[in-house]
Amino acid sequence: MTIPDPYARILATAARHAEIVPEAAEVIRLGENAVMRVRAGAVARIARPGQHAAAAREVALSRWLAEQGVAAVRVLDVDQPTMVGEYAVTWWEELPPHGPGRVADVAHLIRALHALTPPRDLPLGRLDPFVRLDQRIDQATTLTAGDRDWLRGYLADLRDAWNELPDGLGECVVHGDAWVGNIARTTDGATWLMDLERSSIGRPEWDLVSTAIKHTSFGWVSAAEYRHFIGIYGHDVTTGAGFETLRDIRELRMCLYFAQHAPNKPSMCTEADFRLACVRGQYGPRPWPWTPGH
Incomplete structure (x- = not known):
């Protein structure tokens, strides 16, 4: 699915700031947050406006859980979240093909x-x-x-x-x-x-x-x-x-x-x-x- 505006503009700006080069970017899910595949192995998550603190906390928690050995989504090793106006963009390792849990x-x-x-x-x-x-x-x-x-x-x-x-x-x-x-x-x-x-x-x-x-x-x-x-x-x-x-x-x-x-x-x-x-x-x-x- 092609990325609609304003998410396409937000993603392009955030990727430039984070020094990430998108390759055939596409939508994974549009819901409470917009989740997009930026390139193979990399996912961007655009939070709702005004959610910088929550995004920063989520990034810090992911890093801490990795240290503790708990299986959770992992962030990419870049300085984040990336702010584009009121939107916080976070960057994640893409999971293998998957479905919902049990x-x-x-x-x-x-x-x-x-x-x-x-x-x-x-x-x-x-x-x-x-x-x-x-x-x-x-x-x-x-x-x-x-x-x-x-x-x-x-x-x-x-x-x-x-x-x-x-x-x-x-x-x-x-x-x-x-x-x-x-x-x-x-x-x-x-x-x-x-x-x-x-x-x-x-x-x-x-x-x-x-x-x-x-x-x-x-x-x-x-x-x-x-x-x-x-x-x-x-x-x-x-x-x-x-x-x-x-x-x-x-x-x-x-x-x-x-x-x-x-x-x-x-x-x-x-x-x-x-x-x-x-x-x-x-x-x-x-x-x-x-x-x-x-």
Whole structure:
């Protein structure tokens, strides 16, 4: 896929500053971030405007994980991130051909991540499960004003509930968005963590709840797969105090992902409306038949 503007202009400027020569550059994925193959073995990632700090943290974390022997995406050995106006561009080693990971892969990789002693010299920041949710509500213009007002009130309630959570597992380095879509798996079974931008210091339960609700809330993960996940990681987050709060926050994030993008992707409107109805208690008890996806 040809790289559209403004990404083509941003990439050309960033590559010049980083002294990287593009060769037949092409789009890999356009989503929350724009990911492009610059040349064989090299990938560029253009973050949303104003994300310099997050991009710098992701680069530093990738280098630290390499030192710790954790399988995660690796940065190229160039000075980065490269800034082009408000856009932060980071440069990565291209992974071999791969697909999404498996449920068991998530358990293996986050167990290895959580076992690390948090680095003192790396400013990872605190886990914020509510990052950008206010913006997503504002951008969900296919929803009614009443729906958006309800979402703002629900978000405020969840923030209060988060602040009142009882102590759980000891805090550690967390991925922040641990699910099979953020794991790369090659045909030979090798796996890597990807998309490190939400990594921080916080509750490890946050990395467990995404897989848990894919079983309990949506039925995308079978009972056998979930038991295997628990066996590998060694903890079942659904049995801990505060699970309902963690579940509700993650479900809201998944709901608002569709609602945010629905104005520009009409195909997402019906699913966004349905997800909101479920979250509002208008559909019935879980599991809900949401369309599999983020």
